[in-house]
Amino acid sequence: MPYETDPPAFDGRYSDGKTAAAYNVRVGFSPRGLLIRGHNAADDLIWPYGALATAEPISSHAVDALVSYRHQPGASLFVPNGTFARQLAEAAPHLTTRAARRRAATPWLWTAAAVLVLVAGVFALQLSPARAIAGLMPDGLRNSLGNQTLRSMTSGKKVCETPAGRRAVENLAARLATGVPGETTFEITVVDWGLINAFATPGNKIVLTRGLIEKAGSADEIAGVLAHEMGHGIEMHPETSIVRAIGLSAAVELLMGGGGGTVGNIGVMLAQLSYSRQAEAEADDVALKLMRDAGIATDGLTDFFKRMNKLERSGDGDSNRTFDVLRSHPQTADRIRRISAQEKYPSKPALKPADWRALKTICAVPD
Numbered sequence: 001m002p003y004e005t006d007p008p009a010f011d012g013r014y015s016d017g018k019t020a021a022a023y024n025v026r027v028g029f030s031p032r033g034l035l036i037r038g039h040n041a042a043d044d045l046i047w048p049y050g051a052l053a054t055a056e057p058i059s060s061h062a063v064d065a066l067v068s069y070r071h072q073p074g075a076s077l078f079v080p081n082g083t084f085a086r087q088l089a090e091a092a093p094h095l096t097t098r099a100a101r102r103r104a105a106t107p108w109l110w111t112a113a114a115v116l117v118l119v120a121g122v123f124a125l126q127l128s129p130a131r132a133i134a135g136l137m138p139d140g141l142r143n144s145l146g147n148q149t150l151r152s153m154t155s156g157k158k159v160c161e162t163p164a165g166r167r168a169v170e171n172l173a174a175r176l177a178t179g180v181p182g183e184t185t186f187e188i189t190v191v192d193w194g195l196i197n198a199f200a201t202p203g204n205k206i207v208l209t210r211g212l213i214e215k216a217g218s219a220d221e222i223a224g225v226l227a228h229e230m231g232h233g234i235e236m237h238p239e240t241s242i243v244r245a246i247g248l249s250a251a252v253e254l255l256m257g258g259g260g261g262t263v264g265n266i267g268v269m270l271a272q273l274s275y276s277r278q279a280e281a282e283a284d285d286v287a288l289k290l291m292r293d294a295g296i297a298t299d300g301l302t303d304f305f306k307r308m309n310k311l312e313r314s315g316d317g318d319s320n321r322t323f324d325v326l327r328s329h330p331q332t333a334d335r336i337r338r339i340s341a342q343e344k345y346p347s348k349p350a351l352k353p354a355d356w357r358a359l360k361t362i363c364a365v366p367d
């Protein structure tokens with residue numbers, strides 16, 4: 001639009017908001033903003049268009065406009081002129097009725113967009129709707145769900161932490177992370193818990209238990225279990241389980257920032273869920289790739305399966321029923337076969353002997 005600054009074309013009434021007085025002014029459109037001229041040009045005011053507001057949205061048949069300016073609270077400008085109102089709508093489109101309607105519709109647009117992405121994702125990638133919604137979760141939400149799950153699954157248990165043990169855990173995680181796509185990092189916690197267990201929570205958090213570390217015959221076994229849990233994380237299985245558990249509509253609500261009340265029990269809920277066989281197979285596949293990329297032999301993982309299998313058969317393993325890696329128990333033999341069938345590659349132990357010793361004693365009480 002052509003800007004006419006000299007002379008300003010419209011008559012208006014201006015009030016600075018500090019006194020009740022209003023002044024006759026001339027108003028025009030300058031490239032920098034609305035130009036308001038009182039007695040002389042030296043006192044010109046410029047109100048940038050982006051910071052303007054109007055008493056009501058400007059419609060196409062407005063006959064006047066009452067304008068305020070964000071950076072000068074209380075000040076107002078009234079211009080009783082339809083042409084002015086239309087030019088103002090052109091210079092500051094956010095003031096129009098159309099923009100107001102769009103703003104009002106925004107939350108609905110978001111929902112519609114989420115649903116669209118979802119449907120497209122489901123068809124394009126043959127994902128389940130739950131998996132697609134899980135993929136839409138922002139990191140903040142995944143993290144807070146993860147922290148809640150951690151809290152409810154480890155409540156009353158001590159976190160094991162010695163400096164050397166922590167270094168060993170970080171070294172192991174870093175080696176496996178070679179093959180992890182993108183910027184994904186994992187937060188690993190060891191808890192003082194006799195049960196042999198390992199699990200992944202939303203937000204790429206993984207818990208390993210003292211029982212698991214004590215029973216493992218080598219660092220390679222722990223590497224295999226950790227890689228499997230990373231596989232669950234990368235495939236977003238914990239997030240997907242939550243969506244499935246609370247239902248799609250509640251999950252969309254959670255995504256939209258609502259449903260805060262539902263979140264409270266999710267940790268408890270996830271603690272009781274188990275993954276499908278397909279999810280376990282996916283996690284195994286990722287684990288095999290991570291171990292290959294890290295140059296860690298897969299024998300550790302099969303050794304671990306075999307030993308757990310024996311434990312369970314001997315009746316000593318009742319308490320292992322909740323152990324993630326064994327959840328698809330009847331298939332354990334198949335899984336061992338599948339892992340053993342992998343082509344061999346050059347490998348090095350997952351941890352140096354000193355690191356492995358440090359990991360073994362990470363739950364020991366310091367002298």
Ligand SMILES: [Zn+2]
Pocket residue numbers: 228232275280283324325
């Ligand atoms: Zn698993």
